Amino acid sequence: MNVTINGAAHEVADGTTVAQAVRTLTTATTGVAVAVNDEVVTRSTWETTVLGDSDRVEVLTAVQGG
Secondary structure, eight states: OEEEETTEEEEOOTTOBHHHHHHHHOOOOSSEEEEETTEEEOGGGTTTOBOOTTOEEEEEEOOOOO
16 A cells, blocks of 8 residues: 655555554654644544555654754
């Protein structure tokens, strides 16, 4: 199955969850937000939200600086 994560094409297995997709990009456990097809996915549903073919996933991480 093909999905787009942060603008790049990725092939993932059927049944891949948002949580699994996030883990492919970052090991951060805080300061991460996810949207699938322009809809925010709450962290409490990452493990149960299954991606579909052609989904668009945006994974954003907070960065501090100064």
